[in-house]
Amino acid sequence: MSTPIGLIAGGGQFPLLFTEAAQERKRRVVAVCHQNETQVELEHCADVSCWVKLGQLGKIIRFFHEQGVREAVFCGTITKTRMFKDILPDFKGLTLWNKIDRKLDDAILRAVAGALEGEGITVLASTCxxxxxxxxxxxxxxxKPSQEQLTDIRFGWKIAREIGRLDIGQCVVVREGAVLAVEAIEGTDAAIRRGGQLSGSGAVVIKMKKPGQDFRFDLPATGTKTIETLASVKGSVLAVEAGQSLLFDCEAMIAAADRAGIVVVGVEEDEAGELIF
Incomplete structure (x- = not known):
């Protein structure tokens, strides 16, 4: 194996996929697993691993230094609601937390990345x-989407872009020109359920990256769970920004969408701001 790469892992399959891809390129994966978030399989897939509680930044840095890590990535989800009731920071983590005046996704992650880079650990894009x-x-x-659904996608796209610019979230739920739900700290699935319940049926979900999204962390991601959640509230459309978000289990997701009669479309925006489907 060549030089090690650190992995700060949250939940979901992304950390496992990254580990496999990095090892195929002869990188030794040094994984930090978060309790109550990271899948236990990662402990066995990574070359070496340790478990931390949310906020134990000092422990992460010490572990990486011990393993000779000079490059690291963030992969996977952290349940954001835990930050107010289930965070147990060590001294370095608490010191950093108190310096962050805006407890928003990008602000927190950029601060952690800055702390790592201050320790000589470069943070790479999670998709490297x-x-x-x-x-x-x-x-x-x-x-295929109907004309009415295309109109809702265009409407919801503008709303999603604005909430992203404000670093609130990456997803909105709309129907017939009305905003039913805006994703905040609760996450995409909860926003879909809330918006879908208000819609009754036919909800249109738009998910996209934030303007100026830092590709080192928190990229939008969708998969079969997203479709299952949308199907549970009889939603009709999932529109995702193409080339700027991640898609897991593509074949299984498409099959689930087809069974539920859900439109799935990747959307691009040209220089003039027009959407390309």
């Missing part, structure tokens, strides 16, 4: 070995 997972452009299932 997984570019093939970017969401494709166009309709990726059997079902």
């Amino acid at each position: 070995y997984l570019e093939h997972l970017f969401f494709p452009k166009g309709i990726i299932g059997k079902r």
Whole structure:
């Protein structure tokens, strides 16, 4: 194996996929696993690992130094609601937390990345070995959007762009020109359920990166769970920014969407601000 790469892992399959891809490129994966978030399989897949509680920044830095890590990535989800009731920072973590005046996603992650880089650990893009997972452009299932649904996608796109600019979230739920839900700290699935319940049926979900999104962390991601959640509230459309978000389990996701009669489309925006489907 060549030089090690650090992995700060949250939940979901992204850390496992990254580990496999990095090892295929002869990188030794040094994984930091978060209690109550990271899948236990990662402990066995990574070359070496340790478990931390949310906020134990000092422990992460010491572990990386011990393993000779000079490059690291953030992969996977952290349940954001835990930051107010289940965070147990060590001294370095608490010191950093108290310096962050805006407890928003990008502000927190940039502060942690800055602390790591101050310790000689460069934070790389989380997709550095997984570019093939970017969401494709166009309709990726059997079902095509109606003109009414296209109108809702265009409407919701503008709303999603604004909440992203404010670093609130990456997803909105709309129907017939009305905003039903805006993703905040609760996450995409909870926002879909809330908006879908208000809609009754036919909800249109738009998910996209924030303007100026830092590709080192917190990229939008969708998969079969997203479709299952949308199907549970009889939603009709999932529109995702192509090439700027991640798609997991593509074939299974398309099959689930087709069974539920859900439109899945990757959308691009040209220089003039027009959407390309």
